[in-house]
Amino acid sequence: MPRLRIAELLSSIGSAAESRLAYLGGLAQLLVRASTHVFTSPLKRSLSFQRACHQAMVIGVGALPVISFITFFIGVIMALQGAYELRRFGALRLVADGVAISITRELGPLVTAIVVIGRSGSAFAAEIGTMKVTEELDALETMALHPIGFLVTPKLLAMLVMMPCLTIWADLMGVLGGSVFGVLGADFTFATYLAATIDALFMRDIITGLVKSIVFALVITGVGCQEGFATGAGSEEVGRSTTAAVVTSIFLVVLVDLVFTAIFYVTGGS
Amino acid sequence: MSSNTADGPIISGKDLRVQYGHREILHGINFDVQAEETIVILGGSGSGKSTLLRTMVGLEKPTSGAVWVGGTNLAQASAAEIDEVRKKIGLSFQGGALIGSMTVGENVALPLREHTKLEASTIEVMVRIKLQQVGLLKFQHFMPSQLSGGMKKRAALARAMAMDPEILFFDEPSAGLDPIVAAGIDNLILNLKKALAVTIVVVTHELASAFLIADRIIVLDAGHIVAMAPTEELRQSTHPRIQQFLNRVADSDAGDEVDQLQLFTERI
Numbered sequence: 001m002p003r004l005r006i007a008e009l010l011s012s013i014g015s016a017a018e019s020r021l022a023y024l025g026g027l028a029q030l031l032v033r034a035s036t037h038v039f040t041s042p043l044k045r046s047l048s049f050q051r052a053c054h055q056a057m058v059i060g061v062g063a064l065p066v067i068s069f070i071t072f073f074i075g076v077i078m079a080l081q082g083a084y085e086l087r088r089f090g091a092l093r094l095v096a097d098g099v100a101i102s103i104t105r106e107l108g109p110l111v112t113a114i115v116v117i118g119r120s121g122s123a124f125a126a127e128i129g130t131m132k133v134t135e136e137l138d139a140l141e142t143m144a145l146h147p148i149g150f151l152v153t154p155k156l157l158a159m160l161v162m163m164p165c166l167t168i169w170a171d172l173m174g175v176l177g178g179s180v181f182g183v184l185g186a187d188f189t190f191a192t193y194l195a196a197t198i199d200a201l202f203m204r205d206i207i208t209g210l211v212k213s214i215v216f217a218l219v220i221t222g223v224g225c226q227e228g229f230a231t232g233a234g235s236e237e238v239g240r241s242t243t244a245a246v247v248t249s250i251f252l253v254v255l256v257d258l259v260f261t262a263i264f265y266v267t268g269g270s
Numbered sequence: 271m272s273s274n275t276a277d278g279p280i281i282s283g284k285d286l287r288v289q290y291g292h293r294e295i296l297h298g299i300n301f302d303v304q305a306e307e308t309i310v311i312l313g314g315s316g317s318g319k320s321t322l323l324r325t326m327v328g329l330e331k332p333t334s335g336a337v338w339v340g341g342t343n344l345a346q347a348s349a350a351e352i353d354e355v356r357k358k359i360g361l362s363f364q365g366g367a368l369i370g371s372m373t374v375g376e377n378v379a380l381p382l383r384e385h386t387k388l389e390a391s392t393i394e395v396m397v398r399i400k401l402q403q404v405g406l407l408k409f410q411h412f413m414p415s416q417l418s419g420g421m422k423k424r425a426a427l428a429r430a431m432a433m434d435p436e437i438l439f440f441d442e443p444s445a446g447l448d449p450i451v452a453a454g455i456d457n458l459i460l461n462l463k464k465a466l467a468v469t470i471v472v473v474t475h476e477l478a479s480a481f482l483i484a485d486r487i488i489v490l491d492a493g494h495i496v497a498m499a500p501t502e503e504l505r506q507s508t509h510p511r512i513q514q515f516l517n518r519v520a521d522s523d524a525g526d527e528v529d530q531l532q533l534f535t536e537r538i
Binding site: 047127130131133134136139140141142143144145229 | 359361384385422426
């Protein structure tokens with residue numbers, strides 16, 4: 001009997017793993033098809049560009065205020081948390097270094113990704129899901145327009161441009177937040193805080209953050225759109241796919257973050 | 271890929287079978303539609319008429335058999351070949367299926383912008399002509415959500431006509447409309463039939479509208495064609511299933527549901 005149980009357990013693990021892999025495969029396929037649409041049909045390229053610009057406004061510019069506030073506050077929080085420990089060693093001046101590295105390498109890209117998931121990843125799933133329910137996707141197909149080229153490609157282009165931009169902005173706002181503590185609580189002037197930050201950072205720190213943000217852009221667009229296309233019949237299904245898009249995106253973003261951080265750690269040496 | 275002769279039927283189904291999963295919806299049907307005729311596919315809920323329509327526009331792939339549309343067998347065509355067919359057809363969806371983020375005018379312009387190299391000003395003129403034909407010129411800059419059900423269907427028709435298609439498909443043109451608006455849509459289809467040299471395929475369960483607009487009627491029942499005849503001939507038909515449909519007699523099992531509904535409403 002126990003042997004049978006183990007076999008059952010193994011087979012259920014196997015089928016679960018298979019469906020996860022199939023999901024990732026579907027994700028990759030969707031992204032590849034969306035990117036190939038960039039290079040095909042030159043007639044549509046300008047329209048696709050227009051749609052991408054529109055998406056970029058919604059995804060990027062629309063997210064600026066909330067990302068600014070959140071990363072500014074997180075900069076202050078990181079400074080406070082760092083100072084709590086550092087002052088015991090009389091190393092309060094290292095606050096600038098701590099904030100700079102934690103924001104640019106980790107929190108800037110991650111917080112940006114989570115805000116973008118909440119604003120745009122969910123919106124992708126809801127938009128495409130609603131279009132599926134109202135037969136708009138079928139309508140596009142019968143007009144010989146491909147839903148992936150029409151809907152996913154502009155979003156993908158916009159995300160690939162806007163995520164790094166938002167991340168850089170988030171880095172700046174985070175450092176600015178840290179500087180508020182630096183000036184008020186750690187004997188820095190604004191100029192010396194900035195100088196300390198620049199001293200602490202290597203180009204490598206900023207670039208690892210940006211590499212992450214580009215991968216996050218792929219994940220968020222892929223999952224949001226894939227969940228949208230997977231919407232079943234009926235409006236309650238749109239809610240389900242929106243929830244799934246947000247939960248799956250956050251999970252995958254953190255997972256990707258872990259993988260990349262590990263890669264950067266191993267290859268970084270210092 | 272062989273092609274039908276110009277004089278042959280513009281659409282034809284040969285032993286066409288379609289299934290969703292393990293459930294077969296269309297059980298090997300044969301039919302044809304001649305160029306420039308108006309054909310109505312009549313059937314009740316679950317008869318397979320919507321599936322037949324979706325198959326004719328390439329949204330469903332046949333399990334076996336062939337469906338020829340404009341000289342291409344959609345059962346074996348590549349995606350690019352299906353796209354070429356789709357540029358020659360227009361489909362007016364039941365709920366309109368207008369792109370919600372675009373105005374009515376932009377919806378009509380969409381296929382022209384995507385598939386032609388026409389100047390923006392030319393497209394603008396064409397959009398206005400199409401909207402005029404369906405009586406929606408004043409609503410060019412409205413969003414689909416601001417339109418009534420009947421207006422959405424008209425706008426969807428204008429979009430379906432944008433590329434001057436050879437074949438116009440209608441999915442339940444009068445479903446969900448009050449009788450007056452529905453009659454308006456019927457008149458619109460009749461006018462198009464007179465004005466344009468176009469093949470019209472209408473899927474509906476509305477008898478009155480079917481007899482009004484059709485040259486020929488195909489009656490579908492449970493995935494089989496029970497009749498395919500000119501409108502007048504069908505009216506005289508003695509086939510029990512057709513008579514049942516024409517006289518609106520409920521099925522015995524469906525009758526149970528109706529009885530229960532009556533019981534329920536009487537109690538209230």
